[in-house]
Amino acid sequence: MRGTESPQQERLKEKEQGLAQEEAVDESDLEGETVHLKVFRYDPEVEGKQEPRFDDFYVPFEKGMTVLDAVMYARDEFDSSLTFRHSCRQAVCGSDAFFVNGKQQLGCKTQISELKQPVRIEPLPHQEVVKDLVVDMDHFYDQMHAVEPYFQQEELPDGDLEEQRQSRENREKVKMSTRCIWCAACMSSCNIAAGDNEYLGPAAINKAYRFAMDEREDDEIKEHRLRIVEQEHGVWRCQTQFSCTDVCPKDIPLTEHIQELKREAVKKNLKFW
Amino acid sequence: MSQSYNRGLIEDFGRWKEFSAGMWAWIFHKFTGWMLIGYLFTHIAVLSTAIGAAAGDPAAIQQETDVYTTTIQGLESLFIIRVLEVGLLAVAVFHILNGLRLLMVDLGVGLSAQDKSFYASLVLTGIITIASVPTFMDGVTI
Numbered sequence: 473m474r475g476t477e478s479p480q481q482e483r484l485k486e487k488e489q490g491l492a493q494e495e496a497v498d499e500s501d502l503e504g505e506t507v508h509l510k511v512f513r514y515d516p517e518v519e520g521k522q523e524p525r526f527d528d529f530y531v532p533f534e535k536g537m538t539v540l541d542a543v544m545y546a547r548d549e550f551d552s553s554l555t556f557r558h559s560c561r562q563a564v565c566g567s568d569a570f571f572v573n574g575k576q577q578l579g580c581k582t583q584i585s586e587l588k589q590p591v592r593i594e595p596l597p598h599q600e601v602v603k604d605l606v607v608d609m610d611h612f613y614d615q616m617h618a619v620e621p622y623f624q625q626e627e628l629p630d631g632d633l634e635e636q637r638q639s640r641e642n643r644e645k646v647k648m649s650t651r652c653i654w655c656a657a658c659m660s661s662c663n664i665a666a667g668d669n670e671y672l673g674p675a676a677i678n679k680a681y682r683f684a685m686d687e688r689e690d691d692e693i694k695e696h697r698l699r700i701v702e703q704e705h706g707v708w709r710c711q712t713q714f715s716c717t718d719v720c721p722k723d724i725p726l727t728e729h730i731q732e733l734k735r736e737a738v739k740k741n742l743k744f745w
Numbered sequence: 746m747s748q749s750y751n752r753g754l755i756e757d758f759g760r761w762k763e764f765s766a767g768m769w770a771w772i773f774h775k776f777t778g779w780m781l782i783g784y785l786f787t788h789i790a791v792l793s794t795a796i797g798a799a800a801g802d803p804a805a806i807q808q809e810t811d812v813y814t815t816t817i818q819g820l821e822s823l824f825i826i827r828v829l830e831v832g833l834l835a836v837a838v839f840h841i842l843n844g845l846r847l848l849m850v851d852l853g854v855g856l857s858a859q860d861k862s863f864y865a866s867l868v869l870t871g872i873i874t875i876a877s878v879p880t881f882m883d884g885v886t887i
Contacts, residue, residue, distance in 0.1 A: 482857050514750050516748035516749070516750070517748075524750060524752075574760050574763040575763065595752075597752060600749035600750065600751050601749055601750040601751075601752060602749050608749055663768070663771075711771055712767065712771070712847065712850050712851075712859075713765075713767045713768050713770075713771045714765060714766070714767030714768075714859055714860075715765060715767065715768060717767075718765050718767070725856070727767075727850075727856065727859075728853065728856050731850065731851060731853050731856070732853060734851070735851075735852075735853065
């Protein structure tokens with residue numbers, strides 16, 4: 473991006489360096505050992521599991537083992553009732569966000585070798601637990617839908633083209649925001665969202681950003697989008713704790729996007745001409 | 746859904762060891778903000794006393810025997826008051842520095858260094874506070 477590195481690129485670079493260091497330390501130490509997991513258990517339909525508790529599992533370590541691999545092993549070999557969502561196993565579907573050792577992380581993207589033992593695996597905080605590691609995502613989806621997370625442009629472009637062409641610069645602008653996989657890690661980490669049920673939350677605001685910044689939509693739609701996010705429980709609730717940015721498994725600069733929408737909202741309201 | 750379990754604010758304050766820089770900055774900013782508001786009201790109370798005292802006997806004020814001056818001098822001779830003054834300075838300095846940091850965050854400047862700027866605010870607050878100790882503690886005995 474135009475000569476110098478963007479903050480985003482710098483951050484990614486730092487993160488990569490950090491990860492490389494961590495990898496260099498561990499891995500080999502764990503070879504042939506077992507990993508101690510402490511997994512949150514709850515099931516309203518089973519006697520004795522109605523009060524939440526932690527179960528211990530000892531899983532043989534394998535090189536490259538992720539948190540998801542470990543809980544899958546525990547489920548397949550020890551307790552088939554252990555319940556959690558998962559699908560693609562490559563950080564694309566966004567199903568397996570857990571609270572691992574006090575941090576919201578994707579199970580499939582978190583290496584066991586990087587974690588302190590015992591590895592404590594809990595469902596996402598601030599969401600109702602349905603069973604074991606499965607949380608109720610309805611509220612999160614409601615917030616996502618509230619920002620109309622789809623492209624809105626009635627008119628077709630001139631000529632034979634039917635595709636809505638986007639400039640390279642504009643694509644760069646929204647690039648990071650398009651990476652959201654709806655895993656709800658950010659929403660779960662947000663202290664404000666925890667206390668204010670109406671707050672749109674980082675993921676939804678990021679989604680609003682993705683479309684509000686897309687030049688292919690008309691100005692009217694952009695204004696409409698800004699009106700949604702500038703409401704009382706919209707962008708202004710963000711207190712810049714950077715918790716969402718810290719936990720996002722797709723490295724989306726969420727706080728940056730929320731702040732930019734705040735400025736856009738201010739500009740829109742100050743503009744009297 | 747038949748039933749679900751609400752874990753409430755499970756991870757919040759019990760897990761302070763895992764808080765990130767941004768979270769600590771937020772907590773400290775709130776805390777210092779409330780401290781300053783608390784001080785503001787105390788300060789208003791003191792000032793109202795001063796307004797009353799200013800209308801008092803000019804000769805007494807001249808000789809520093811009026812109520813206001815003696816009260817302040819009395820307070821200033823107490824060690825604990827001097828310590829609280831240093832604390833007030835620390836609170837105000839942190840709030841100012843972190844306020845500048847938040848201003849930058851709002852303007853979208855240097856967001857990738859937001860954690861570093863928080864640590865810088867803390868260190869600067871520390872340095873300024875320590876540097877102020879000789880001035881604040883001048884001439885007081887425990």
